[in-house]
Amino acid sequence: MESHDKACWPYLKSNDAKHPVMGLLIRAPLKTLPITESLFRIDTGYEGFLLLSEERYRRMGFHLSELPRRFWPEAETVTGEVFRLRRALTIIEIPKIDVKLEGYVDTFQGNLEDLIGLELINNLKLILNGPSKTTCVVR
Amino acid sequence: MSYRRYFGILYDEAAELERIVERLRSRLGAPLKEIEMRWSPKRGRGLVYLFKGHMSLYYGMIKGSLPKEIEERFRRKAMERYGHSRGAISKALEAAIRLWLRYDYGMTDEEESNNKAFEALLPELEKKYRGMYVVIAQGKLISVHSSLEEALRVEEGRYQHRIVFKVGEKPVEKVRLGWRATIRPAGHT
Numbered sequence: 001m002e003s004h005d006k007a008c009w010p011y012l013k014s015n016d017a018k019h020p021v022m023g024l025l026i027r028a029p030l031k032t033l034p035i036t037e038s039l040f041r042i043d044t045g046y047e048g049f050l051l052l053s054e055e056r057y058r059r060m061g062f063h064l065s066e067l068p069r070r071f072w073p074e075a076e077t078v079t080g081e082v083f084r085l086r087r088a089l090t091i092i093e094i095p096k097i098d099v100k101l102e103g104y105v106d107t108f109q110g111n112l113e114d115l116i117g118l119e120l121i122n123n124l125k126l127i128l129n130g131p132s133k134t135t136c137v138v139r
Numbered sequence: 140m141s142y143r144r145y146f147g148i149l150y151d152e153a154a155e156l157e158r159i160v161e162r163l164r165s166r167l168g169a170p171l172k173e174i175e176m177r178w179s180p181k182r183g184r185g186l187v188y189l190f191k192g193h194m195s196l197y198y199g200m201i202k203g204s205l206p207k208e209i210e211e212r213f214r215r216k217a218m219e220r221y222g223h224s225r226g227a228i229s230k231a232l233e234a235a236i237r238l239w240l241r242y243d244y245g246m247t248d249e250e251e252s253n254n255k256a257f258e259a260l261l262p263e264l265e266k267k268y269r270g271m272y273v274v275i276a277q278g279k280l281i282s283v284h285s286s287l288e289e290a291l292r293v294e295e296g297r298y299q300h301r302i303v304f305k306v307g308e309k310p311v312e313k314v315r316l317g318w319r320a321t322i323r324p325a326g327h328t
């Protein structure tokens with residue numbers, strides 16, 4: 001199933017449903033952390049690049065190396081709540097197919113989710129195989 | 140316990156309830172009978188009963204004025220959401236303020252000085268280093284790099300806060316979040 005041209009991950013079960021996920025390696029400002037691949041849910045409703053939970057954003061040290069405040073965008077939820085995002089530049093990698101992308105991570109107060117957004121997947125050739133419940137990225 | 144002399148605070152998590160009671164007891168040095176906790180596992184929520192004499196330690200008072208139209212809309216919404224009971228306006232006000240406080244972030248001194256330096260340096264940086272990655276820390280320009288990888292590596296761990304950005308790149312002003320992005324509730328109201 002794996003080759004250097006294709007990387008696949010099985011859907012992940014959460015709340016009684018299976019969701020498409022991708023494995024990413026995130027370059028964090030705190031290099032003391034072990035860099036390991038983590039699975040992130042894909043959410044085409046989120047327009048940004050990569051959303052991290054508040055706790056993960058802090059633990060990885062992104063709050064120590066951020067974009068200027070002027071560049072932190074506002075976020076709007078589907079229920080119409082508006083608030084400020086924190087944003088930091090990062091590099092993400094998909095080691096299985098040797099892909100490296102520059103982007104940013106977002107978080108906001110009270111966020112509990114880690115999500116891959118539209119801007120990240122717009123850089124990739126993504127295959128969602130529903131019947132076999134796998135997500136693949138093709139080089 | 141005579142309920143007229145006590146008021147209840149509702150919590151949805153048993154652990155939170157216990158923490159609050161412990162904090163109140165140590166803060167007030169109150170006899171046990173003045174603070175009581177009741178948890179209902181069936182309902183998944185509980186109440187802290189506090190002697191009314193201690194109310195001012197838990198609740199503060201804010202006075203202010205609003206345009207009439209906003210006041211009327213706010214009162215109407217509060218009644219719709221919390222009913223016509225006593226305390227409905229206070230509950231709605233608390234929820235509204237919690238949401239407002241969550242809108243933005245406080246700034247450390249280091250963050251403030253780095254952001255001020257960014258604003259002051261920006262015109263010059265845009266002239267000289269368009270397309271390059273810039274690192275600002277300790278309120279001054281630290282370095283300029285051609286790649287993000289290099290910029291992220293700079294002086295690792297040395298600064299409490301840094302600004303790293305690409306000169307000339309203007310991120311979007313608004314981002315929509317999808318259904319998956321859940322938010323912790325604004326409060327126990």
